[in-house]
Amino acid sequence: MPKKLSKLSTEFPLQEYDYIFCGVGASASLVLLQLHNHNLLVNKHILLIDPDNKRKKDKTFCFWAEEEEAISIDLRNIISHKWQNVWLAEGKIESLKPLEYNHIASIDLYNEVHNLIEQYGWEKITDSIDQIKTDKICPFIEINGIIFRAKYIFDSRPPDYRPSFIKDIHIFQSFVGWLIKTETPISNPDAFRFMDFQIDQQNSTQFIYVLPFSENTALVEVTRFGEHIIEEDTCKKILEEYIETIFGKYAILDVETGCIPMSNAAIDKSNLPGVISLGARNYQIKPSTGYAFKNMYYQSRKIVEAIKNNQALDFVNKSDLEIKKGRFAFYDNLLLDILKNNPKKGKPIFEALLAKTKIKLVLTFLDEKTNLKHDIFIFSQLPWAIFIKTILKRWFQKNWFRPLMLLLIAIILLLLGNHTMPQKYVSNGLILGGMISVGIPHGAVDHLLESGRWDRRVTPLFIVKYLFLAACVLLLWFANSSIALSFFLIYSSWHFGQADGKRWGFSRGLSMFWGSFILFFILGTHIQETNQILQIIDTYKLSIECPLWLLVPWFGVALFKKNVSFILTIIWLLLSAYLPLIISFSLYFIGQHSITGWYDIKKYLNMSNRLIWLHSLPFHSAAWIFLSLFLLNYTSTSAIQEYDLWAVFFIFISSISFPHVIYMNYVYPTKKKMK
Ligand SMILES: Cc1cc2nc3c(=O)[nH]c(=O)nc-3n(C[C@H](O)[C@H](O)[C@H](O)COP(=O)(O)OP(=O)(O)OC[C@H]3O[C@@H](n4cnc5c(N)ncnc54)[C@H](O)[C@@H]3O)c2cc1C
Known part of the structure; x- marks a missing residue:
């Protein structure tokens, strides 16, 4: 029985242990066996907690290793079968030497732990633990008002993954296996079938494993790597057909089903001091194969080594950053x-x-x-x-990729020479392509943002509201262009800052400041061109030129935050000051703002790029039609100059972007940083 400690003042009854194992599956069993093999369990107070009593075979653990490897030697008592050969496509048999493929029935591993429980007289609680906590003294668990403390709590509860948008992939390896008895002898019982893809793929990646245990028995397992877990009915058909073709008549002796996460997402765990994560909870499952057993074994050896050397064990806990390296x-x-x-x-x-x-x-x-x-x-x-x-x-999905591309584009356009024909052709082509593919479309799915659902029909009320807001801004331009311009600068600063700020973890205030800075920087570093356009739409003039050194503090912030995407943004912004205004603005508006907004909308709606673009098409086309009418109307009344066109375009964009800025608040509702 664990000793009770009274010296620690607590309102709850208290029990103290050397080690608590929260979850006693494969990884915990391997650690316990290692500790036992190294005589490290004598006089230790140990508590095991698991909602399952682990009295039945629930898994088959296979792994490959050399005959003389530590894992093969340590676990030889429970390795129930070994194969030295593998059976590949077209009946080809290949030797695995010096490797062997080993099989352990999970119950044999659990039984080893049951023997240890008896031998040492440990306590076992059949319960499910929601939370492990820690205080200044050590980690603890509370069950029914009793506090269970330990120097170390080994936590192997199944992990919760936190897949973040786009970058992380979370699929499953699901399988159904039949242990069969065949009527005719299996031709090569010494060879196991590794992956046989000669089955219907059903829009997934599916294959068969065969583990022959004798001349007449084998485990035949259909496995799927995919987003959707394979259903038993589907497997039944595949297995029946496969087994009949390969082995002839058979009887089913047992059925094994299972599902292993294949994920590169971070695991939701707190890494509290003294809480040591094991197994699947500590990233031991190889994401692309689902194999974990050998990793867990070697992790158990590291733990034992550290205990023997009186080293702290917290180094065992892997961080999400660590597992993404290499x-x-x-x-x-x-x-x-x-x-x-x-x-x-x-x-x-x-x-x-x-x-x-x-x-x-x-x-x-x-x-x-x-x-x-x-x-x-x-x-x-x-x-x-x-x-x-x-x-x-x-x-392309990496945060640094886009600013890097923008930097390269800025360099190429500078090398082509300002106001030269090659620069004009390339930049106009890029601007047109960018506006059609993402610039206008990113603001043309606002009808989906209100409900957050892509399958909602656009309502007449929405169209009326939208057009009304755009018309108000347009009227303001006619009524008082200075107010309209100031208004535009305020909501654009807000909107530009919002998208970048969410990505870079800025506060609302800093985002707004960044948004206004961007506008001031782009316009103020092209003061002559800006004023040429401003003169067409208003008498207002920008009187202060923006000095380039204003980028320096932002560069400092970017360096301090070690934010590569921000650093690259500052560099290409600097270069863009040497490019014509329209190119500089378009680089930001299309390359930075619209694409960022697009990804945030994509996350919000959980839709593919193609679908978003198609959904944007009606409003997108309407925007181009309105713009053409706008320009036609203007060209019919004036002798047209390039800057006149840009001025008309500018008024048009400011009008249609106002309702968009409002609807984007559905996408950016909180202070949370977008992943
Ligand atoms: C069917 C199957 C077959 C596999 N075959 C192989 C293989 O052949 N080779 C290989 O390398 N890997 C294999 N794996 C992958 C991996 O080896 C296993 O998933 C392995 O069991 C992981 O060990 P673990 O200790 O992390 O989790 P588990 O062995 O699942 O142990 C977790 C324990 O936590 C307990 N628990 C759950 N919730 C709580 C709670 N709230 N509080 C306390 N305890 C809790 C569970 O009852 C369980 O006993 C397989 C996985 C599955 C699912």
Whole structure:
């Protein structure tokens, strides 16, 4: 029994332990076995808490390792089967040597822990824990008014993932397996079938595993990598057909189902001092394969090593940043992205991998132990076009990618020479393309923002309200252009600052300040051109030129925040001061503001780019028609100059952007930073 401590004053009864295991599944069992093997459990007070009594086989743990490897030696008592060969496509059998593929039935692992419970007389509570807390002394758990403290609480409760928009992928490896008894002997019981893709893919990536246990028994499992968990009915058909074709008549002895998260998202865990996360909760599942067992075993060894050396254990807790680093995390992300967004490509990728690369190298690669040369060889054998496409797509989603592109565009336009024909052609082409693809469309889905739903029909009331707001601004231009201009500058500052500020974690005040600065910087560094346009629409003149050094404090903020996207933005803004006003403004309006707004709308509506663009089409087209009418009306009354056109365009944009600014408040309702 654990000893009761009275010296700590608390309003609750108190029990203290050396270690509490919150969750006693695979990872906790492996830690307990390691501690026991190293004689570190003698005289230790241990409490185990799990809502499940772990009395039945709920999983099959497979892993590959060399015969003399620590994991094979340590767990030899519970390894119930080993295969030295793998059975690949077209009946090809390949040796795994020096590796072996090992199988452990989960109940055998749990039984080892049950033996330890008996041997040491530990206490076990069958309960589910919602929260682990900590105070100045140590971490603790409260159950029914009793406080359970421990030097360390090992937490292996199933993780909650926090997928953030776009960048994180969260899919599932789901499977249904039948343990079967065949009538005719299995031709190669020494070889297991790794991944057989000769089944209907059903718009996912699906394959069959076969683990023969004897000449007449085998586990045949259909596995899906995908967004949707495979249903038992679907598996039934696939399994029946597959088993009959390969093995003939059979009887089902047992059924195993399961689902493993395949995710590169951060796990919602607090990493409190003294609370050590284990297993799936500590990123031990390899996102692209779902294998975790070997990782968990090696993690248990690290824990034991640290305890032996009296080292603190908090180093075991992995942070979300840590797991996103390194080239293997990069490969995992790519594969997850392909499996989610191009599921049909999974089959050709895995088939090419298994056909062209020796299985030992594949397994070493999955263990993240290959060198770069091996990796290049492996990827060169795969259908690489989809990888390149996915890399480009993911780069495009990175915060730093867009400002980097804007920087490159600014450099190219400067190199083409100001006011030269090449610069005009390239910049006009970019502006037109940008306005059609995102500039106008990002403001043409406001009808969806009010309800936050893409399937809502646009109502006549909405159109009337929208046109009314735009018309008010237009009338203001005719009534008093100075007030209209000031009004436009205020709501544009608010709107521009809002989108950037959310992304960079600015307060509302700082966002507004940034928005007004951007406008002042772009207009004030092109004072002559600005005043030329202003003279056409008003008598108002911008009298202060914006000095370039005003960017310096912002650059300092960007450096202080270590925000690469912000740093790059400041650099291209600086360069844009040397480009004509229209180009400078368009770089910001299309390249920065509209695309940022587009992604925020995409997140808010949870829609694809294509769908948003299609939904924007009616209002988008109407905007172009209105603009053409506006320009036609103007050109019929005046001798047209380039700046006149821009002035008309400017008034038009200011009118239609006012209702858009109002509707975007549905997308940016809180102070929360957008991910
Ligand atoms: C069906 C299946 C088969 C798998 N096969 C393999 C394989 O072959 N090879 C491989 O490498 N990996 C495999 N994995 C992946 C991984 O090895 C397992 O998921 C493994 O069980 C993870 O260990 P864990 O300790 O993190 O979680 P678990 O083993 O699931 O243990 C978590 C424990 O926490 C308990 N618990 C839940 N909620 C609470 C709560 N609120 N409070 C307290 N306790 C709680 C649960 O009852 C459970 O006992 C498989 C996973 C599944 C699901």
